[in-house]
Amino acid sequence: MNARPGIYLKILSTLCATLMLACVKGLQGAIPTGEVIFFRSFIAMFPLLIWLKIQGNVLASIKTKNIFGHLIRGFSGTGGMYFNYLALVSISLADATALSYAAPLFTVIMAALLLKERVHFSRWLGVLVGFSGILFMLSASLTASGSLFAGGQPPSGMALGVVFALLAALCTATSNIQIRFLNGIEKPGAIVFYFSLMTSLIGLATSLFGWARPTPGQLLLLVGCGFFGGMAQILVTLSLRFADASLLAPFDYTTLVWSMAIGYLFLNSLPGSSTLIGAGMVALAGIFTLWCDQRRRRAHIARASS
Numbered sequence: 001m002n003a004r005p006g007i008y009l010k011i012l013s014t015l016c017a018t019l020m021l022a023c024v025k026g027l028q029g030a031i032p033t034g035e036v037i038f039f040r041s042f043i044a045m046f047p048l049l050i051w052l053k054i055q056g057n058v059l060a061s062i063k064t065k066n067i068f069g070h071l072i073r074g075f076s077g078t079g080g081m082y083f084n085y086l087a088l089v090s091i092s093l094a095d096a097t098a099l100s101y102a103a104p105l106f107t108v109i110m111a112a113l114l115l116k117e118r119v120h121f122s123r124w125l126g127v128l129v130g131f132s133g134i135l136f137m138l139s140a141s142l143t144a145s146g147s148l149f150a151g152g153q154p155p156s157g158m159a160l161g162v163v164f165a166l167l168a169a170l171c172t173a174t175s176n177i178q179i180r181f182l183n184g185i186e187k188p189g190a191i192v193f194y195f196s197l198m199t200s201l202i203g204l205a206t207s208l209f210g211w212a213r214p215t216p217g218q219l220l221l222l223v224g225c226g227f228f229g230g231m232a233q234i235l236v237t238l239s240l241r242f243a244d245a246s247l248l249a250p251f252d253y254t255t256l257v258w259s260m261a262i263g264y265l266f267l268n269s270l271p272g273s274s275t276l277i278g279a280g281m282v283a284l285a286g287i288f289t290l291w292c293d294q295r296r297r298r299a300h301i302a303r304a305s306s
Helices: 004-027 033-055 058-062 067-090 093-099 102-114 121-145 157-183 188-209 216-239 245-266 273-305
Strands: none
Touching: 004 033, 004 067, 004 093, 004 216, 004 245, 033 058, 033 067, 033 188, 033 216, 058 188, 067 093, 067 157, 067 188, 093 121, 093 157, 093 245, 093 273, 102 121, 102 157, 102 273, 121 273, 157 188, 188 216, 245 273
């Protein structure tokens, strides 16, 4: 099988995911976070439903056997979006992207504790190196902004943004664990649909606490956030038809490249050297872990066939 289309689709999905976050960053915190989440999820349902219609029967694609599982995924995923959008108010797009790389590290730990997955030494080594990279990024950010509660004072904006980014990564890891569980019993269309439906309803519920009427420019960014978010989900699903998840996983780190380019061209910001070094450590740890897993898998296949 030619894996190139899968790789191209995966890279396009990371571009769309980064453009979604760039739209949120462009709002500069002027729109309440719950309202942003509503637009992100509600608008995303339109390209999703069109795609499911092209695939065949929409109702069959979204039929579910475990609504409670979708509820857990929905609340954890919404938490990830909420904290991530709050983080973007205080830190740069590239910094938020780099800190999001903590999510796979949290996922490994939670998979071992909650799913009782066997985690080999290479993965634990990758987690250790990855968290070292995260700590390297944190040390520079917190040094620049002061410690979280220096002198008994509240945390600065940048430090608070870092905390929100890490909370977003933890919520995302929880959502990833739930997706692993749902993948065994639910269709991909159902997983994406109920997540978008739940986050739309949760975001809509925040209207009780007050929403802001967006300007035409802000409305365009809100629609862009939803459109690019929906396209990212569709493209990453399509990419898995042409290539294995293990082959495509390293291309998740292209989000840092996209965030740097978009930050430089449109947001007038570039990441510091500590962010680049720390993110590089996390990316190399992830690629090393995948390489070890592939070697172990090939060795197992060779033993089974001999």
